[in-house]
Amino acid sequence: MDLSLTETQEMLKNTTRDFLKQECPWTVVKEVDDSKTGFSAELWRKTSELGWVGMSLPEAYGGMGSSIQDLGVLYEEMGQALLPGPYFSSPLLCGSIILESGTEEQKKKLLPAIADGKQILALALTEPDYGWEPECIHLSATAKGSNFVLNGTKRFIHDAQIADQIICVARTKKSSNPADGITLFLVDKKSRGLSCRDLPGFVGEKLNEMTFNSVEVPAANIIGKKDNGWSALAKPMRITSVLMSSYMVGACQHLLDMTVEYAQTRVQFGQPIGAFQWVQGYIIGQANHLEKARWITAEALWKVDTNKPQAEQDEAVSLAKSVASESFHECGHLSHEVHAGVGVDKKFPLYLYSKKAKTLYSYLGDPIYHRKRVADLIGL
Amino acid sequence: MDFEFYYTKEQEEFRKEVSAFIEENAYKEPIVPPDPVQMSKEMFIYGRELDRKMGKKGWFAPAYPKQYGGGGLDLDHCIILAEEFAKVSEQHRWPGGHEVSSIHTGGIMSQGTEEQKRKFLPKLLSGEWFGFQCFTEPDAGSDEASMKSTAVRDGDVYVINGDKVFVGQQPEGLRPDYLYWPAVTDPKAPRHQNISAFFIPADLPGITYIPLNLIAAEGQKWEVLCEDVRCPADRLIGEENKGWLVTQATLALEHGGGGSLTPRNKRVLHVIDYCKKTLRNGKPISSNPMVRDLLVQLYIEAEVGRLWGVRNFAMSQGQIPRIRYTGTQISLHRKRFSPVFGKALMDILGPACLIDDPELGILLGEVVNEVRMADVTHIGGTPEVQQIMMSRAMGLGRSATRAEAVHK
Structure with missing residues (x-):
């Protein structure tokens, strides 16, 4: 057993932190949050050039072939800074789907473009019947000549507003087993009949609604096997969920650090508010949430990295996502308790974190969903 | 990071030796009550015998130096011992393991003279002596420093008076070997600089033992009174008026700062297993969705406890940077x-x-014991005290330098 970071990981951590301090202070996060697209092309380009976008993809397809634990270090630092951008959608979710299930031609054509950030892909999975289980997939795809026609609605889709292409999870067959009959389609965002609007609200990143009104997609754009798309999602979801947990751990750490600092410097009743035991209790709560998420996630990263049996990986990842979602949300809330008025003022960064926490809470499955998966996996 | 434990061939050999020793000495049946309050006198005496047997092999306090009666064993061996003894304890077959005396060594280790170390440590680290940690008083609980016990020097003895409560864990009809007893030796000195710590021989005249009748407390607890007890002066641990440092060193050990490599909370796993196997209306208890979610939430907390033990262990080994509050954090979590x-x-x-019925009590009484213990969170310091300690370690409410000083 050795829980130390490798020399490379230490270096990656430091250079990432330095870069983000310089290039992505919270004022930049705020600008992106206020913008129409919710996207900074400049940050995306710079981080692509640094190799961050392609880190998870193999060298043969223009990536860096880094290990999941290395990526964990990177994504944790991203979370510290709350770096905005399609870092989950494009390389992790869509990149892994193509890598795991695409044809050689699809891989050669798409992966290098994803890796260097030239192409942005988004995954359209959830629908008005919101959920991350196969029974929630209703959007229909019916064969018409050499094409398929897609009809239906996808809702709460991250990064679709800036994506060039969409991987759409569609139903090609009705079956007693809901996981059977799902197919993944690569859809050009400019396709006829496809519309996309972002949903206004108290959101930490854009959530879009996509309407598929008889959108024709060539059969050649199917990724993986027809009707077998659900199983193709397993590994990409696993990788993305655990790295999202890392991102949330980083954000929790930042929330704790900024709250400790505030409690040490904010004076009321003639003393720093950190002297009050109620305030101390909130901050200890944050430290507990942070450390829970940190170590559950660390072990999950290791289990995925060392390719433990699939059920063991799934259990670890679901534990991580459920705990990290809770932790991020609670750390945000507890920060608000301590910051009070200042915390709700947009002149201060806290709201960006707590809004993000609420948005990532249910992304890729909320804590109840993941606890249910754990229950299944431990045979309850 | 690598969470895997790799066992060397030598470790596996050692495991065989340990496991053979255990099988030779353990009860064949699971008859050790989960609630130690229910442990009989005979069982307790047998447990103490096992402690001494372990001591002879150097396994009672395996990590401590050999010259002081410890095992002088390296980490590899300690891990195997911890794993094997955890297994048999969890099977309710091992009444030994009264480690309380080995944590009493903290004060002697850090504050005692060389002579004291040679005199007392072998008794404690070999399992030979069993003592009561007499810290709490009726009017000094969390605020230990406000104790009223006094010790007045009179020639070559200290005359001790005082009243300690909620101490020890021993069935009625037995006496400990010593009382680990801090008392005020300089009533005029400031707090924390007025206390001295003693190892009082437990059979001196003037000592009265009163058994307490509690709902649960990890064993039969006692009130102990000292009335003009003449304690030999060579039973003073460390220097006069430096007893606060002695007791704090003990508490640091008690609160688990060193980390541990223990498996998950076994009681949670037992309950999960029970709910899977036990049918109500023909369906497992665990099939109720609300129950399933509750069980997974318990499972998550068990995982957290295990992983924080691993984390603290990695910190103690210098693998990851030390965070000051992590020892207390585990205690608070528990x-x-x-x-x-x-x-x-x-x-x-x-x-x-x-229900604690021999037939109907769930999991041999483990479950009812857990329900009793749910309202007993103060042992070794209330959660609120843990929070105060954590806050100080985080530098909240006082300057960072002060926080450092307190936790040195």
Whole structure:
């Protein structure tokens, strides 16, 4: 057993932190949050050039072939800074789907473009019947000549507003087993009949609604096997969920650090508010949430990295996502308790974190969903 | 990071030796009560015998130096010992393991003279002596420094007076070997600089033992009175008026700062297993979706406890940077989890969780013991005290330098 970071990981951590301090202070996060697209092309380009976008993809397809634990270090630092951008959608979710299930031609054509950030892909999975289980997939795809026609609605889709292409999870067959009959389609965002609007609200990143009104997609754009798309999602979801947990751990750490600092410097009743035991209790709560998420996630990263049996990986990842979602949300809330008025003022960064926490809470499955998966996996 | 434990061939050989020793000495049946209050005098005496047997092999306090009666064993061996003895304890077959005396060594180790180390440590680290940690008083609980016990020097003895409560863990009809007793030796000195620590021989005249009748407390607890007890002066631990440092060193060990490599909370796993196997209306208890979710929440907390033990261990080995509050954090987690667990048992099992009947008591009484313990979170310091300690370690409410000083 050795829980130390490798020399490379230490270096990656430091250079990432330095870069983000310089290039992505919270004022930049705020600008992106206020913008129409919710996207900074400049940050995306710079981080692509640094190799961050392609880190998870193999060298043969223009990536860096880094290990999941290395990526964990990177994504944790991203979370510290709350770096905005399609870092989950494009390389992790869509990149892994193509890598795991695409044809050689699809891989050669798409992966290098994803890796260097030239192409942005988004995954359209959830629908008005919101959920991350196969029974929630209703959007229909019916064969018409050499094409398929897609009809239906996808809702709460991250990064679709800036994506060039969409991987759409569609139903090609009705079956007693809901996981059977799902197919993944690569859809050009400019396709006829496809519309996309972002949903206004108290959101930490854009959530879009996509309407598929008889959108024709060539059969050649199917990724993986027809009707077998659900199983193709397993590994990409696993990788993305655990790295999202890392991102949330980083954000929790930042929330704790900024709250400790505030409690040490904010004076009321003639003393720093950190002297009050109620305030101390909130901050200890944050430290507990942070450390829970940190170590559950660390072990999950290791289990995925060392390719433990699939059920063991799934259990670890679901534990991580459920705990990290809770932790991020609670750390945000507890920060608000301590910051009070200042915390709700947009002149201060806290709201960006707590809004993000609420948005990532249910992304890729909320804590109840993941606890249910754990229950299944431990045979309850 | 690598969470895997790799065992060398030598470790596996050692495991065989340990396991053979255990099989030779353990009860064949699971008859050790989960609630130590129910342990009989005979069983306790046998447990103490086992402690001494372990001591002879150097396994009672394996990591401590050999010259002081410890095992002088390296980490590889300590891990195997911890794993094997955890297994048999969890099977309710091993009444030994009264480690309380080995944590009393903290004060002697850090504050005692060389002579004291040679005199007392071998008794404590070999399992030979068993003592009561007499810290709490009726009017000095969390605020230990406000104790009223006094010790007045009179020639070559200290005359000790005082009243300690909630101490020890020993069935009625038995006496400990010593009382680990801090008392005020300089009433005029400031707090923390007025206390001295003693190892009082437990059979001196003037000592009265009163058994306490508690709902639960990790064993039979006692009130101990000292009335003009003449304690030999060579039983003073460390220097006069430096007793606060002695007791704090003990508490640091008690609160688990060193980390541990223990498996998951076994009691949670037992309950999960029970709910899978036990049918109500022909269906497993665990098939109820609400119950399933509660069980997974318990499982998560058990995982957290295990992983924080691993984390603290990695910190103690210098693998990851040290965070000052992590020892207390584990203790706090245990204390906050206990009532959550107890409540969940009521939700999941209903009145059956309250029953201690030899036939109907769930999991040999483990469950009802957990329900009792849910309201006993103060042992070794209330959760609130843990929070205060954590806050100080985080530098809250006082300057960072002061926080450093307190935790040196």
